[in-house]
Amino acid sequence: MHCERARDLVMQRLMSEIDEAADRVLTRHLSTCAECRTYAMRMTDTDRRLQAAGVPHPLPSVREAVQGRLPAARRQRAALRFSRGLTGVAAAACILLAAAGIWEALGYGLLTAGRPSGPAVELSASFFEQRRPGTGWIATAALPTPSGTATAYYWVEPASGDRLNASILLRHPDGRLTREVQLGEVSHGRLPFTQPEFRLLEIDGQTLLAIATDAETTGRLQVFAYNPSRKRLVQVPFGSDSSVSISTWPVGIADGIRTRVGGETADWELTRRWSFVRVSRPSQSRPEIAGSALAEAQLTTPDGPVTVRLHGTVSEGASLYLYWPDGSVTHEVELGRPNFHRIALTAPKLHKLQLGSTEVLALLADPMTGKPGQAVLRIFAYDPARRQLRLVPFATGEVLVDQVPAADGNLLVTVQAGGAHRWQMSDRWLLEPAAK
Amino acid sequence: MDAAIVTRLRESDEAAFEMLLHQYEAPLGRYLQSLTRSRHLAQDLLQETFLRAYTHMADLRDDAAIRPWLYRIATNLAMTALKRRHRFQWLPWLSSAEPTTRFEDDLAERDAVQRAIARLPADYSSCLLLTRVEGLKSHEAAAVLGISAELVRKRVSRALEMLRKELGKEDGDAL
Numbered sequence: 001m002h003c004e005r006a007r008d009l010v011m012q013r014l015m016s017e018i019d020e021a022a023d024r025v026l027t028r029h030l031s032t033c034a035e036c037r038t039y040a041m042r043m044t045d046t047d048r049r050l051q052a053a054g055v056p057h058p059l060p061s062v063r064e065a066v067q068g069r070l071p072a073a074r075r076q077r078a079a080l081r082f083s084r085g086l087t088g089v090a091a092a093a094c095i096l097l098a099a100a101g102i103w104e105a106l107g108y109g110l111l112t113a114g115r116p117s118g119p120a121v122e123l124s125a126s127f128f129e130q131r132r133p134g135t136g137w138i139a140t141a142a143l144p145t146p147s148g149t150a151t152a153y154y155w156v157e158p159a160s161g162d163r164l165n166a167s168i169l170l171r172h173p174d175g176r177l178t179r180e181v182q183l184g185e186v187s188h189g190r191l192p193f194t195q196p197e198f199r200l201l202e203i204d205g206q207t208l209l210a211i212a213t214d215a216e217t218t219g220r221l222q223v224f225a226y227n228p229s230r231k232r233l234v235q236v237p238f239g240s241d242s243s244v245s246i247s248t249w250p251v252g253i254a255d256g257i258r259t260r261v262g263g264e265t266a267d268w269e270l271t272r273r274w275s276f277v278r279v280s281r282p283s284q285s286r287p288e289i290a291g292s293a294l295a296e297a298q299l300t301t302p303d304g305p306v307t308v309r310l311h312g313t314v315s316e317g318a319s320l321y322l323y324w325p326d327g328s329v330t331h332e333v334e335l336g337r338p339n340f341h342r343i344a345l346t347a348p349k350l351h352k353l354q355l356g357s358t359e360v361l362a363l364l365a366d367p368m369t370g371k372p373g374q375a376v377l378r379i380f381a382y383d384p385a386r387r388q389l390r391l392v393p394f395a396t397g398e399v400l401v402d403q404v405p406a407a408d409g410n411l412l413v414t415v416q417a418g419g420a421h422r423w424q425m426s427d428r429w430l431l432e433p434a435a436k
Numbered sequence: 437m438d439a440a441i442v443t444r445l446r447e448s449d450e451a452a453f454e455m456l457l458h459q460y461e462a463p464l465g466r467y468l469q470s471l472t473r474s475r476h477l478a479q480d481l482l483q484e485t486f487l488r489a490y491t492h493m494a495d496l497r498d499d500a501a502i503r504p505w506l507y508r509i510a511t512n513l514a515m516t517a518l519k520r521r522h523r524f525q526w527l528p529w530l531s532s533a534e535p536t537t538r539f540e541d542d543l544a545e546r547d548a549v550q551r552a553i554a555r556l557p558a559d560y561s562s563c564l565l566l567t568r569v570e571g572l573k574s575h576e577a578a579a580v581l582g583i584s585a586e587l588v589r590k591r592v593s594r595a596l597e598m599l600r601k602e603l604g605k606e607d608g609d610a611l
Contacts, residue, residue, distance in 0.1 A: 007593060008586065008589055008590075010593075011574075011589040011590075011592055011593050012574075012589065014568075014592075015567055015568075015573065015574055015589070015592075017573060017574060042596070042597070042600060043593065043596050045600075046596045046597075046599055046600040046603070047568060047596060049545075049549065049603065050549060050553075050564075050568055050569070050596075050599065051568070052545075053545055053546045053548075053549035053550070059461075059462075059465035059466075059469060059475060059478055059479050059482065060479065061461060062461065062465070062479055062482050062483045062486070063454075063457050063458075063461065065479075065483050066457060066483050066486045066487060069483065069487055070450070070453075070487075070490065139476070139480070140479070140480070140483070141476070141479070142479075197476055198476060199475070199476055
């Protein structure tokens with residue numbers, strides 16, 4: 001018997017599919033072939049380790065979520081049945097039309113602004129069935145509550161222009177459907193940014209609902225808990241902030257979580273009042289720096305003067321680092337791999353501007369629109385409360401400019417075909433249109 | 437049993453769909469979770485698997501073959517999702533504490549195996565999971581994946597070899 005055939009029989013034996021005659025032949029071969037004997041032992045040992053490791057924890061039930069989506073599936077099924085009587089393109093069009101309602105909302109997911117606010121709003125039982133085109137949920141999670149399992153939905157619906165409103169809906173254990181949290185606006189039609197994602201965090205006996213969204217330069221983590229006495233979701237803030245920047249999902253520490261952004265870590269403990277308190281300061285150790293400096297600028301911060309440098313490589317992406325006078329270097333803002341070309345290929349510069357009492361840095365990047373002269377403007381400033389460099393987003397979303405902005409206390413931006421605009425930094429860490 | 441459920445489903449009996457959910461939710465969820473190494477992605481894919489099955493029930497030729505058919509839908513969805521990896525590399529939700537008890541050792545071992553499986557190419561991990569974890573025969577896995585039973589066994593063999601190497605690295609990392 002050839003060894004190749006013997007090895008197939010080893011696999012058949014492992015899978016309990018071998019017949020008696022073949023089993024005898026295999027036994028004879030193994031008694032004479034040391035290589036195949038070793039192979040069989042390796043397979044058996046590794047398989048035993050796989051079997052002994054068991055299986056992952058079971059997933060929370062998706063039954064309720066599936067049942068909630070059945071009305072749409074029913075329509076799609078009906079359309080599919082109908083389409084079987086049609087041919088070719090006509091049939092495909094029918095299916096696509098039926099599917100469009102479900103999938104229209106997918107592919108979006110760049111959360112740029114907004115905080116949860118306002119009371120929970122009761123929605124009708126037929127809300128899902130009556131939803132408008134372009135609306136839908138793009139993430140869901142089963143949330144245990146004292147009275148049963150609730151289902152949370154990350155819901156999006158059209159806002160103005162190319163933007164969508166995002167909120168969290170909750171199907172309560174008693175069947176009620178409520179809009180619990182308004183998350184703000186989501187822009188779409190962009191590069192393949194991360195989809196918003198729900199995860200359940202088990203901390204200190206509490207099940208918390210975590211939402212990670214792409215905040216462009218980093219991820220943004222928001223955490224909510226089900227308050228049984230109020231029967232609604234409440235936000236679990238990070239200190240005084242409703243969210244915290246992350247570049248990976250948090251890992252567990254004793255009573256809380258450790259968040260990471262770039263090379264920085266922060267430990268957060270969950271208090272009894274449902275908030276996270278920071279229990280350690282970020283490491284000031286020297287991070288690994290990818291690539292040579294592409295641009296640099298000096299910045300004056302309440303913690304002293306600092307040099308900001310932009311480094312990057314194609315494989316690691318671009319990042320902003322702070323070089324402190326004591327020799328330490330901190331990794332501040334990850335601009336991401338997709339953005340490396342947008343920045344590096346346009347001879348990047350960090351332009352320092354004075355906005356009121358705050359020094360900010362302007363970075364221009366190729367918007368990938370193919371139109372010459374346009375650039376995406378990003379503004380960064382040192383946040384003394386967080387002691388880190390942060391993106392200062394524009395309240396209206398992305399701003400395309402045709403020249404380097406100027407400053408006269410406010411930010412002066414010349415926009416393609418839209419004249420000059422003035423922006424001021426608000427205490428919400430946002431650039432908002434300045435009053436005339 | 438499966439054939440009876442399918443017959444009722446073809447007649448739009450939604451109680452039968454509930455039975456299908458009840459019967460296959462756990463094994464398909466486990467399979468998707470192992471294949472994608474993401475509980476939440478697996479949950480989403482699990483929903484999609486059932487909804488696709490519901491809407492495309494007419495495509496099922498052999499009523500008794502619903503199990504491999506469901507696994508085929510789940511595998512196809514997972515393969516597509518794995519091609520669209522997130523920009524961020526999410527870390528698994530693990531305790532940072534050193535394992536000190538046998539129970540924790542078991543958890544660490546389970547997680548090491550799961551991590552190692554997640555590093556295998558999906559063509560191989562799907563064969564391994566379908567046959568060695570989900571208990572499909574090689575001809576059933578072959579029907580799920582659209583390949584021959586012999587190729588399934590070859591891939592399982594190769595997957596076990598790769599898993600062994602990956603576990604060797606994991607063991608080394610733990611030192």
